[in-house]
Amino acid sequence: MAKPSGSTSIAMREADEEPFYRGLFARSGFGFAALDGRGRIVDANAAFLAPFGVASVTGLPAFEDCVSPKDRSVLSFAMRASLAEQAPWELRLQRADGTEFWVLASFVTPPALPGEGAPALLVQTLDIDERKRNALELAERESRWNHALESAGQGVWDHDFARGDLFYSRQWRAIRGLRSDEPIEASLEAWIQSVHPDDRAHVLAQIAKQETGEAAFNVFSYRERHKDGRWIWIESRGAVVEYDAAGKPVRIAGTDTDITDRKEAEERLAQMSRRLELALGVSRIGVFEVNLRTGEVRWDDRMLEMYGFAGTPDGETWERSLHPEDRRKASARVSDGISSGQDFANEFRIVRGDGEVRHLRGRSAPYVDLTGVPRLIGANWDVTEDVLLQEELKRAKDLAEARAAELEAARARIEYTALHDHLTGLPNRRYLDAAIEATAEEARQAGSRLAVLHIDLDRFKEINDTLGHVAGDRMLVHAAGVLNELRGPGDFVARIGGDEFVFVSSVSAGRNLATLAEAIVEAMRKPVTFNGHVCRFGASVGIASQSGTAIDAKQLLVNADLALYRAKNRGRSRHEFFTSDFQAQIIVSKQTADDILSGIEQRRFLPWYQPQFCARTLDLIGVETLARWDHPTRGILTPDTFLKIAEDLDCVAMIDRIVLERSLADLAEWQRLGLGIGKISANVSSKRLHDPELGRSLRTLEIAPKSLSFELLESIFLDDCDRTVLENLAEMRRLGIDIEIDDFGTGHASIVSLMKLSPRRLKIDRQLIKPVSRSPGQRKLVGTIVEIGRSLNIEVVAEGVETPAHVSIMRDLGCDILQGYALARPMPASAVPGFVEAQEWRDHAGTAPAPHGDLRRTAAR
Structure with a gap:
């Protein structure tokens, strides 16, 4: 009789016995689960069920729902028939309460077996949750450490002499201006050339202390050449992390920090301290500090010298040194300043140890230090010489004020003399210059017209030469009287020298300038008797006027003078107006003058x-x-x-x-x-x-x-x-x-x-x-x-x-x-x-x- 085939015997056993993989599931230390064609878990061993905290597959959903949503996208690839036989996949599975655990999952497609309940896919799992979480935690710690070093600006270096491995971090390179992939000449002989010549001996000595094991931990600073050529300050911290059997360091690691800014700040601070100390010494300002909680007092040498105090000051020293008449006021000022929390000034007298009275000034400021202790800091300086000088000045001021009335009277007389003609009593040229500017400003603001009449006496020289200066003076006084009689409200008359007068008139009321000029000419023609002699002279008048914002006082005087010049050239004892035609002639003459000078050049x-x-x-x-x-x-x-x-x-x-x-x-x-x-x-x-x-x-x-x-x-x-x-x-x-x-x-x-x-x-x-x-x-x-x-x-x-x-x-x-x-x-x-x-x-x-x-x-x- 023929022997039955293998497949037939397997089929017979499947029909008569439990599924073949169940025995495998039961004997394995791995988790196993059988999935049907729709991905449902139809069977699982205890190793698979235990992490979920369930006793049978009935307590589990479909396998896809057992996978963490974070890894379901990976699952779709892992369960493909073409990929299922590949290396295991790291997945996170999810319990009913939402907690997760890591497994190493393999997917196996079993051979086709008869029977309605044959699995479509077998899943094998290995619990790696503790190992995976330890690895992730280690990576997170390493990441945090690297970020901390980077953010602190510290570059890491690691010299493993046993393995010949020299490591320099990205930040270590960045400090020196090197690229992350730039090669480094790590030999001591080459590297030491980048160190500042003044620091090389110090650096070599510190390195030797580390390499010989003399110092297990070492910190030192030095200057190193940056890639761009400038010097930077480096603070190097290193420690021995491994020794050989003979106790010699074989691995040294540490960090380098760029402290250039700190060094520069320290240098600036040192310079400021030196300047402050020099300033305080030169100015002889003393500095003090008081602990307001304990009453402890600190005075510098200048304070001690200023107060003539040889011992150690205490909380009562200052008040005991105050002059009795100033003690209450000065102490109250300090108390008020401390209470307000604002800086304050003080001024008082002290009685030095040798009995000498000195005047001091001070400035103080309350503050709270970093430990929360309230303190008062301040400075005192000696102003005795200044006070004595001020007292002397006060006495001088009192003396000056005692003489003020007499000086004021004298000044008034001098001012009058300086501004008036001594012969006629009229304002002089200096007075005219000031007065006409003020009058012009008033006319500009009022939009009115301002006129200047420049008057010159005709034949005055003949009277002066024939009858003498006394007669001439009498004629000038007479002319001044004539002009004063013709002067209206707001008009101004001045004698500007010799036989010349200026009549400033505000013509806002419509005063006729030609009529005024004719009146002056006519009045000057009238004979004047002097010592039995009948004196006759006349006057020539030049007139210029402007109105509104266009008024220029100085130009008015010039224009009136030019008009006077024309009046005298045209026969005297007459008046002439400065006109635009006249001005045009002046402009032509000026242009001709300029052309002449250019022609000469x-x-x-x-x-x-x-x-x-x-x-x-x-x-x-x-x-x-x-x-x-x-x-x-x-x-x-x-x-x-x-x-x-x-x-x-x-x-x-x-x-x-x-x-x-x-x-x-x-x-x-x-x-x-x-x-x-x-x-x-x-x-x-x-x-x-x-x-x-x-x-x-x-x-x-x-x-x-x-x-x-x-x-x-x-x-x-x-x-x-x-x-x-x-x-x-x-x-x-x-x-x-x-x-x-x-x-x-x-x-x-x-x-x-x-x-x-x-x-x-x-x-x-x-x-x-x-x-x-x-x-x-x-x-x-x-x-x-x-x-x-x-x-x-x-x-x-x-x-x-x-x-x-x-x-x-x-x-x-x-x-x-x-x-x-x-x-x-x-x-x-x-x-x-x-x-x-x-x-x-x-x-x-x-x-x-x-x-x-x-x-x-x-x-x-």
């Missing part, structure tokens, strides 16, 4: 030349230099447009100098070209003749003898021949400069003065030349002047020769040199060579042609 003043001819041959023998201004916008300008303003600017001498220098340069060029021009003549002003520096200035120029003539007006040499003029004339002759008398016949020259001056030439004024062609008498007069010049061996020049008849007559009368439009007009230097080359004056002497060439315009002299 840019050397835009230049010479033009009017040729001079021999009367007999009509040969060109010289030229007269005429100043011209090459204005950048107005073209060539003659002296009448700028001379007066230039005189006001005191720059005529500079213009003359520029023109003369260029004239000498032009003459040298003409002579080089062989034009036959032997000399130039130039005008010299009276002011320049009076200049002591004229001779020195001329000596700096290269002037060939007889090549230059200076033309002097007849009135100059007759009226102004003082010592300086005579010295300058003498210096001109020494330099070979000829002297010519210009505009002769219009002044008051005499034969004697001509003989005294001995000029080289006389220039007959054009006013005498012009009528000779129609007046025999005028021809005779001119002929006489020519004869006078010839008799004195003086050449005669006729200027203003404008017609052919003038040329013929002046030649016949014996003139030596001719100059005028009949022969040539003034021309620039560039036109002279062409003019000489053309020789047109010989053929057209009577037509006086303008200079040829590219000239755009001709300027008349």
